[in-house]
Amino acid sequence: DAGITQSPRHKVTETGTPVTLRCHQTENHRYMYWYRQDPGHGLRLIHYSYGVKDTDKGEVSDGYSVSRSKTEDFLLTLESATSSQTSVYFCAISLRDRDTEAFFGQGTRLTVV
Amino acid sequence: AQKITQTQPGMFVQEKEAVTLDCTYDTSDQSYGLFWYKQPSSGEMIFLIYQGSYDEQNATEGRYSLNFQKARKSANLVISASQLGDSAMYFCAMREAVTQGGSEKLVFGKGTKLTVNP
Numbered sequence: 001d002a003g004i005t006q007s008p009r010h011k012v013t014e015t016g017t018p019v020t021l022r023c024h025q026t027e028n029h030r031y032m033y034w035y036r037q038d039p040g041h042g043l044r045l046i047h048y049s050y051g052v053k054d055t056d057k058g059e060v061s062d063g064y065s066v067s068r069s070k071t072e073d074f075l076l077t078l079e080s081a082t083s084s085q086t087s088v089y090f091c092a093i094s095l096r097d098r099d100t101e102a103f104f105g106q107g108t109r110l111t112v113v
Numbered sequence: 114a115q116k117i118t119q120t121q122p123g124m125f126v127q128e129k130e131a132v133t134l135d136c137t138y139d140t141s142d143q144s145y146g147l148f149w150y151k152q153p154s155s156g157e158m159i160f161l162i163y164q165g166s167y168d169e170q171n172a173t174e175g176r177y178s179l180n181f182q183k184a185r186k187s188a189n190l191v192i193s194a195s196q197l198g199d200s201a202m203y204f205c206a207m208r209e210a211v212t213q214g215g216s217e218k219l220v221f222g223k224g225t226k227l228t229v230n231p
Contacts, residue, residue: 031216031217031219033218033219035221040122040223041223042119042204042221042222042223042224043204043206043221044221045218045219045220045221048216048218048219050216050217054216056211056216056218058218058220059220088156090158092158092219094208094219100163101148101160101163102148102160102206102208102219103160104157104158106156106157107156107157
Protein backbone atom coordinates (compact mmCIF):
# COMPACT_ATOMS: atom_id res chain seq x y z
CA ASP A 1 0.00 0.00 0.00
CA ALA A 2 1.15 3.50 -0.81
CA GLY A 3 2.20 5.43 2.26
CA ILE A 4 -0.51 8.04 2.38
CA THR A 5 -2.38 9.01 5.50
CA GLN A 6 -5.23 11.44 5.98
CA SER A 7 -6.11 12.96 9.31
CA PRO A 8 -8.54 13.20 10.86
CA ARG A 9 -10.65 10.43 9.41
CA HIS A 10 -13.85 11.92 10.76
CA LYS A 11 -14.70 15.38 11.96
CA VAL A 12 -17.79 17.26 12.98
CA THR A 13 -17.45 21.00 13.19
CA GLU A 14 -19.66 24.03 13.52
CA THR A 15 -20.44 26.53 10.81
CA GLY A 16 -17.97 29.38 10.76
CA THR A 17 -15.09 27.55 12.38
CA PRO A 18 -11.77 26.95 10.61
CA VAL A 19 -10.86 23.37 9.78
CA THR A 20 -7.59 21.88 8.55
CA LEU A 21 -7.27 18.48 6.99
CA ARG A 22 -3.87 16.90 6.66
CA CYS A 23 -2.48 14.59 4.01
CA HIS A 24 0.84 12.96 4.78
CA GLN A 25 2.86 10.78 2.40
CA THR A 26 6.00 8.75 2.83
CA GLU A 27 6.52 8.10 -0.90
CA ASN A 28 8.27 11.32 -1.87
CA HIS A 29 5.77 11.79 -4.73
CA ARG A 30 5.81 15.17 -6.36
CA TYR A 31 2.08 15.56 -7.01
CA MET A 32 -0.58 15.79 -4.34
CA TYR A 33 -4.28 16.43 -4.82
CA TRP A 34 -7.31 17.23 -2.72
CA TYR A 35 -10.74 16.13 -3.90
CA ARG A 36 -14.21 16.23 -2.46
CA GLN A 37 -16.73 13.53 -3.19
CA ASP A 38 -20.44 14.19 -3.13
CA PRO A 39 -23.29 12.01 -4.41
CA GLY A 40 -23.95 12.68 -8.08
CA HIS A 41 -20.78 14.72 -8.53
CA GLY A 42 -18.02 12.15 -8.46
CA LEU A 43 -14.66 13.43 -7.32
CA ARG A 44 -14.09 17.11 -7.84
CA LEU A 45 -10.64 18.60 -7.68
CA ILE A 46 -10.23 21.31 -5.05
CA HIS A 47 -6.54 22.13 -5.18
CA TYR A 48 -3.40 20.34 -6.20
CA SER A 49 0.33 20.69 -5.71
CA TYR A 50 3.17 19.91 -8.07
CA GLY A 51 5.97 20.60 -5.63
CA VAL A 52 6.85 22.31 -2.39
CA LYS A 53 5.09 25.68 -2.32
CA ASP A 54 3.73 25.04 -5.83
CA THR A 55 -0.03 24.79 -5.74
CA ASP A 56 -2.89 25.54 -8.07
CA LYS A 57 -6.65 25.70 -7.98
CA GLY A 58 -8.95 22.98 -9.15
CA GLU A 59 -12.56 23.22 -10.21
CA VAL A 60 -14.11 23.84 -6.79
CA SER A 61 -11.53 25.88 -4.90
CA ASP A 62 -13.76 28.62 -3.47
CA GLY A 63 -13.71 28.55 0.32
CA TYR A 64 -10.59 26.39 0.47
CA SER A 65 -6.90 27.09 0.76
CA VAL A 66 -3.91 24.78 0.76
CA SER A 67 -0.30 24.78 1.81
CA ARG A 68 2.63 22.54 1.07
CA SER A 69 5.76 23.52 2.98
CA LYS A 70 7.25 20.03 2.87
CA THR A 71 7.15 17.31 0.23
CA GLU A 72 5.34 14.95 2.55
CA ASP A 73 2.52 17.17 3.79
CA PHE A 74 -0.36 18.83 1.96
CA LEU A 75 -2.83 20.72 4.13
CA LEU A 76 -6.35 21.69 3.14
CA THR A 77 -7.94 24.50 5.13
CA LEU A 78 -11.53 25.57 5.24
CA GLU A 79 -11.20 29.12 6.52
CA SER A 80 -14.79 29.35 7.70
CA ALA A 81 -16.65 26.11 7.29
CA THR A 82 -20.12 26.10 5.75
CA SER A 83 -22.73 23.36 5.56
CA SER A 84 -22.11 23.07 1.80
CA GLN A 85 -18.62 21.85 2.62
CA THR A 86 -19.98 18.76 4.31
CA SER A 87 -18.41 16.04 2.20
CA VAL A 88 -15.90 13.23 2.02
CA TYR A 89 -12.44 14.56 1.24
CA PHE A 90 -9.80 12.49 -0.48
CA CYS A 91 -6.13 13.15 -0.83
CA ALA A 92 -4.15 11.56 -3.65
CA ILE A 93 -0.49 11.41 -4.59
CA SER A 94 1.31 10.58 -7.82
CA LEU A 95 4.64 10.75 -9.53
CA ARG A 96 5.11 13.25 -12.28
CA ASP A 97 5.07 10.66 -15.03
CA ARG A 98 1.77 10.71 -16.78
CA ASP A 99 1.53 6.96 -16.98
CA THR A 100 1.56 6.30 -13.29
CA GLU A 101 -1.59 6.03 -11.29
CA ALA A 102 -2.55 8.16 -8.35
CA PHE A 103 -2.75 6.58 -4.92
CA PHE A 104 -5.52 7.65 -2.63
CA GLY A 105 -5.85 8.11 1.08
CA GLN A 106 -8.72 6.57 2.99
CA GLY A 107 -10.76 9.75 2.98
CA THR A 108 -11.97 12.18 5.63
CA ARG A 109 -15.64 12.50 6.37
CA LEU A 110 -16.34 16.10 7.35
CA THR A 111 -19.69 17.23 8.69
CA VAL A 112 -20.40 20.92 9.18
CA VAL A 113 -23.39 21.55 11.44
CA ALA B 114 -16.99 22.40 -19.51
CA GLN B 115 -16.96 18.81 -18.36
CA LYS B 116 -13.62 17.22 -19.06
CA ILE B 117 -14.70 13.68 -18.34
CA THR B 118 -18.21 12.50 -19.12
CA GLN B 119 -19.70 9.28 -17.87
CA THR B 120 -23.22 9.10 -19.24
CA GLN B 121 -24.39 6.03 -17.33
CA PRO B 122 -25.29 6.85 -13.73
CA GLY B 123 -26.13 3.19 -13.15
CA MET B 124 -25.61 -0.10 -14.93
CA PHE B 125 -26.82 -3.62 -14.25
CA VAL B 126 -25.23 -6.83 -15.44
CA GLN B 127 -25.76 -10.51 -14.82
CA GLU B 128 -22.99 -12.42 -13.16
CA LYS B 129 -20.53 -13.93 -15.67
CA GLU B 130 -21.55 -11.55 -18.44
CA ALA B 131 -19.44 -8.74 -19.86
CA VAL B 132 -20.28 -5.07 -19.34
CA THR B 133 -19.01 -1.84 -20.89
CA LEU B 134 -18.84 1.38 -18.93
CA ASP B 135 -18.66 4.49 -21.08
CA CYS B 136 -16.26 7.39 -20.76
CA THR B 137 -15.61 10.30 -23.08
CA TYR B 138 -13.08 13.03 -22.47
CA ASP B 139 -12.22 16.47 -23.68
CA THR B 140 -8.68 17.75 -24.04
CA SER B 141 -6.58 19.71 -26.48
CA ASP B 142 -3.40 18.20 -25.09
CA GLN B 143 -1.56 15.67 -27.27
CA SER B 144 -0.14 13.79 -24.32
CA TYR B 145 -2.45 12.62 -21.60
CA GLY B 146 -3.31 9.60 -19.54
CA LEU B 147 -6.63 7.91 -18.93
CA PHE B 148 -7.42 5.90 -15.83
CA TRP B 149 -10.21 3.86 -14.37
CA TYR B 150 -10.79 3.49 -10.65
CA LYS B 151 -13.17 1.32 -8.67
CA GLN B 152 -14.78 2.44 -5.44
CA PRO B 153 -16.55 -0.31 -3.50
CA SER B 154 -19.04 0.48 -0.77
CA SER B 155 -16.20 0.52 1.75
CA GLY B 156 -15.02 3.76 0.15
CA GLU B 157 -11.43 3.18 -0.90
CA MET B 158 -10.28 4.11 -4.39
CA ILE B 159 -8.76 1.20 -6.28
CA PHE B 160 -6.76 1.74 -9.46
CA LEU B 161 -7.82 -0.62 -12.26
CA ILE B 162 -6.23 0.27 -15.57
CA TYR B 163 -4.31 2.96 -17.45
CA GLN B 164 -4.16 4.02 -21.10
CA GLY B 165 -1.65 6.51 -22.47
CA SER B 166 -2.63 8.77 -25.32
CA TYR B 167 0.24 7.46 -27.45
CA ASP B 168 -0.43 3.81 -26.73
CA GLU B 169 -1.58 2.07 -29.88
CA GLN B 170 -2.73 -1.06 -28.13
CA ASN B 171 -5.74 -1.11 -25.86
CA ALA B 172 -4.73 -1.65 -22.25
CA THR B 173 -5.70 -4.87 -20.52
CA GLU B 174 -5.41 -5.96 -16.89
CA GLY B 175 -6.90 -9.34 -16.17
CA ARG B 176 -10.67 -9.09 -16.66
CA TYR B 177 -10.43 -5.37 -17.35
CA SER B 178 -9.75 -3.88 -20.75
CA LEU B 179 -9.92 -0.35 -22.00
CA ASN B 180 -11.49 0.29 -25.38
CA PHE B 181 -9.55 3.36 -26.45
CA GLN B 182 -10.82 5.28 -29.47
CA LYS B 183 -8.68 8.36 -29.71
CA ALA B 184 -10.45 10.05 -32.60
CA ARG B 185 -13.75 9.76 -30.77
CA LYS B 186 -12.12 10.69 -27.45
CA SER B 187 -13.58 7.71 -25.71
CA ALA B 188 -12.02 5.33 -23.20
CA ASN B 189 -14.61 2.74 -22.28
CA LEU B 190 -13.96 0.15 -19.61
CA VAL B 191 -14.89 -3.43 -20.43
CA ILE B 192 -15.26 -5.89 -17.58
CA SER B 193 -15.45 -9.49 -18.74
CA ALA B 194 -17.05 -12.33 -16.79
CA SER B 195 -18.60 -10.06 -14.15
CA GLN B 196 -18.44 -11.16 -10.54
CA LEU B 197 -20.59 -10.14 -7.60
CA GLY B 198 -17.55 -8.37 -6.15
CA ASP B 199 -17.48 -6.06 -9.16
CA SER B 200 -20.50 -4.22 -7.79
CA ALA B 201 -19.12 -0.74 -7.07
CA MET B 202 -18.78 2.79 -8.36
CA TYR B 203 -16.44 3.16 -11.31
CA PHE B 204 -14.70 6.39 -12.14
CA CYS B 205 -12.95 7.42 -15.32
CA ALA B 206 -10.16 9.97 -14.92
CA MET B 207 -7.78 11.92 -17.11
CA ARG B 208 -4.39 13.35 -16.37
CA GLU B 209 -3.21 16.22 -18.52
CA ALA B 210 -0.63 18.94 -18.43
CA VAL B 211 -1.73 22.35 -17.25
CA THR B 212 1.35 24.25 -18.35
CA GLN B 213 4.46 23.40 -20.35
CA GLY B 214 6.87 21.62 -18.07
CA GLY B 215 4.78 22.59 -15.12
CA SER B 216 1.87 21.12 -13.38
CA GLU B 217 -0.48 18.35 -14.27
CA LYS B 218 -3.88 17.68 -12.91
CA LEU B 219 -6.04 14.63 -12.56
CA VAL B 220 -9.77 15.06 -13.11
CA PHE B 221 -12.59 12.59 -12.67
CA GLY B 222 -15.98 11.91 -14.12
CA LYS B 223 -19.12 11.59 -12.01
CA GLY B 224 -18.96 7.83 -11.98
CA THR B 225 -21.12 4.85 -12.89
CA LYS B 226 -22.65 2.61 -10.28
CA LEU B 227 -22.39 -0.99 -11.43
CA THR B 228 -24.58 -3.66 -9.92
CA VAL B 229 -23.86 -7.29 -10.67
CA ASN B 230 -26.89 -9.53 -10.25
CA PRO B 231 -26.58 -13.22 -9.37
